[in-house]
Amino acid sequence: MNHRTVSAFTFSLLFVCLLGSTWSVLAQTTKEALLTLDGKPVEIDELVYLISKGRNTDTPKSGVSREEFEENLDLFINYKLKVREAEALGLDQAEEFSREFNSFKETLIYPYLIKNSLEEGELRKAYSRMQEVVRASHVLFQFPPNASSDDSLIVLKMALKVKAEIENGGNINELAVQYSDDPSSKINKGDLGYFTSLQMVQPFEDAAFNLQVGQLSDPVLSNFGYHVIQVQDRQPNPGQVRVSHILVRFDAENQTQEENARRKISDIYAEIQKESTVWEDIVKTFSEDPATNQRGGMLPWFGVGNMIPEFEMAAFSLTEIGEISPPLKTQYGYHILRLEEKKPIDTFEEMEESIRSKILRDSRSGMIQSQVVAIQKARYGFVENDASLALLAQALNQTNKSSFEPALISRSLENTPLFTLQGKTYKAAELAAYIKAEELSPKVKGGTFDIWYDRFVASTLAQTEEKDLEANNKEYQMLLKEYRDGILLFSLMNQEVWQKGITDSIGQVEFYRKNISRYQWKNRIEAYIVKVLDKTKLVNARQVLQGNGFNQTLIQNFEANFKANTPLAYQTESGIFEYADHEILSKVNLNQTFQEIEVDGATYLVTLGQKFPAEPRKFEESRGLVIRDYQEYLDKTLTDTLKRKYPIQINAQAKEEAFLALNH
Known part of the structure; x- marks a missing residue:
């Protein structure tokens, strides 16, 4: 999720209060409109959904107070006003909006699809077997x-x-x-x-x-x-193991070479038993594995089934860290192993993405897709026209992608029915249009008609499931609307408030002048504050700072010659400070240029300089605060303008129903 997305999503939930509830409250509301905005109804469900979603379900249910409900309703109305304005400005028709929203839809819909539940089952089954x-x-x-x-x-x-x-x-x-x-x-x-x-x-x-x-x-x-x-x-499952090893190679066809390797590994094993032996030195000197002999023979972590059986069994038979195996023979030569680390199998959450990736790469992926199609066909009343399919397969299986449509037309088969789905009959011409729109051809064997027909059926069923979810799954409807409106809200706020507040320098200055009373310095003083962290260095610091007054030469000298050489002895800060609320300066005598004070057990050396009376801040000194306040002003002005522009009528009975649903 990018920054733009986070902002849109977060802002759409600003009015959500963190109380305790569940999605089930929606079932207690009616279809009656909560309010009308510019003549368009806004359902109770939308407000209830957004408030319920923001609640902390880990805490006991506490309900929503009347005051909190009214506050959230006001924020909700402001939110809907801005979404309406975004629509009026055509922001929902912009290419950027469509691209971002469609990208969101692909992610949002996935948990609701048949395919997701089947994949989840395979993931859990695979992990259980592991x-x-x-x-x-x-x-x-x-x-x-x-x-x-x-x-x-x-x-x-x-x-x-x-x-x-x-x-x-x-x-x-x-x-x-x-x-x-x-x-x-x-x-x-x-x-x-x-x-x-x-x-x-x-x-x-x-x-x-x-x-x-x-x-x-x-x-x-x-x-x-x-x-x-x-x-x-x-x-x-014993989990994973990490070992280092020594390898002595031999040619399996050469008995003399194998015997020499066996003697060499035996001598190495005897040498390792000596207390003075350093494993890494032995590996570097004798191991014939060039990939590991310069790093102590260390191999990557591995689990069962990742190494040749005899090597694996020897590795997992080691129990104590540092334990060394007797020499063992594999197809690669003779090995001696040392156990470095062991760990149990990872949790499901840690392995989930890895398992998913493996499942989607093997035959399970095709099995899942076949099951998805079968369920979709049953759910949406899919009926094939067997006679038509046989006719079309015979006529078109030998064509290629580019000649499919001409061949269909030349045989006058465009209106041949393929299948019926949710009462609608799909014809061969729609299959031809689908093939024409697809840029790449599937890399599978079979007749042209058979291959493309299966793809067309799967695509049509997927679109049907998506439309069904949008029409009938209340939770998905609300989620989709939340993200749609959130993107529109972000676009409007970015255009009318956030970017304008940053780039409108004339507006910033005008706002600053009209609100100069907000941007005032309190009484200030120049100060150099040294917190002594190492009490043994206190005397040295005191001698340098005492009696010299506040000046930049003194500060630079102390920073360069004392703090830099003993960075853990001192903590310093310098500048012009508002002293009334300052943790240290509020406790000093402002008439003394140097003083030593204790605050919360710590020693501070304070050098004071010139005093400055309360006065207005310069615009450049207040720019950050001005931009923040100017954006808030633009936001309020926008909201007030929209309230006048778009009439709002609240249904008192529906409002009470929403309140009761949230407190059920």
Whole structure:
């Protein structure tokens, strides 16, 4: 939210009192207008909503006093007057307003959409699963390129055959080496190690998290093929760990090199056991990981499923900070690990955006969108014309985007019905117009008609849901109106009050002259005030300041030679001060040029100079205050003018109803 937005939103809530209530009070009001402004009705709900929204719901309900209600009503009327004036000036028709308001709408509507509730469910489910880690093995059966339905059936039968072997006593890890199309199975024998939510493709994750330890899945279809999955273990998620390591590399194909690496890592491990050994020195000298050997072998934080299984298991088995693991072998070489830090899994609030980002990047995003469309279709009475769709698909699937509309017209298919939604029939010509307006083509496979028809349906359903919310969701209506009016209010105030108050220098001077009595200096005096923070430095300061009177040379000398050299010993201020209300000067003898006083246990050395009688401030000395007061004057003048310009009639009965609703 930018500065302009904050200002508009904040100002629209200036009249909101912080009492205790809930949105439910709106249900207790009628549709009767609270007032008419320039002949246009303003509903009770709007006032009740804005007051209720500003209340502190964490405190017990206390209601609204009559006085507070009247004050808020006056502010509300002033607010509505300014919004009306903004409309009269056409500010709601400006391009800048439309751009800003439409940007707001995209954000404001999201919590009310079907999609949001479905996404929220997936977020919560993913985080719930993250409380656990699962260890599973699998056998993967991939489809051949350009597989036919017969090919897919053959692959499924093979998966079922291997599943039966496992159920009859076969070992899934041995069978993975024999049958799996997962290249890593030759190394890990199908053992995927521990993982948690959002680290596997969705069908695989769903199946694994629904299996008990030792249980075997039916063949699970994913984009990779069919998986037969067996869960080996389930554990609470240990969170995240940070380790440093030493690495000694070797070529896996060279047994001599591997043996030499094994001896070297053993010697390093023995050296580390000595009390005099410095870990960082050993890492720098012996580790063959160039990315970490100059910084103590430090690796980034990681959780389960982020490292190769054997490295990960060794890291999480360490329990004490500084604990060192025995040498372990991975595909990268031999390692020794040292535990640096551990922490539990982050809270949902800390992980929410990360989880959302991952969900929107994987297949769950498509699943959510499919569910959204299905719910929208059911809610808004969506009925397809199957015969027309078949005809259009046959005629137009082979066209491209640019030739779609000409092909439709040449076949006289423009008026072919596609579907009915909320009683309205949408035709092929509307699909063609939609395609023409879209600049980019979707990067998915399929026939032109089929692809664009699905996009058109989704877009039309989304627009229908948005219109439904605007027409029937009272809370969203009020929120939308609040932001719309807030932007208009800001635009008007910026134009007529804030910017004018800053830039109208002639108006500022005139206001200053007419109100000169507001801008008066009280009796003043020149003073240099030194607060002694270090009492051992008091004598030195006293010797320099005493008997010399107030002068700039003295001040500059003290600042340069004493305060600068011992900055923690003194705190100083100098200038011309109104002394009557000054914390220190109000306590000194104004007839003595130097004095030492105690205030609240602190010692002050005060040097006094010339006195100045009460007098008007110069305009330049008052400019900041004048601008503030001038803006307040412009605001009041604007409000008074609008009250004369736009007639207001208050409905006494509706006003009382609003008061009672807020105190129910």
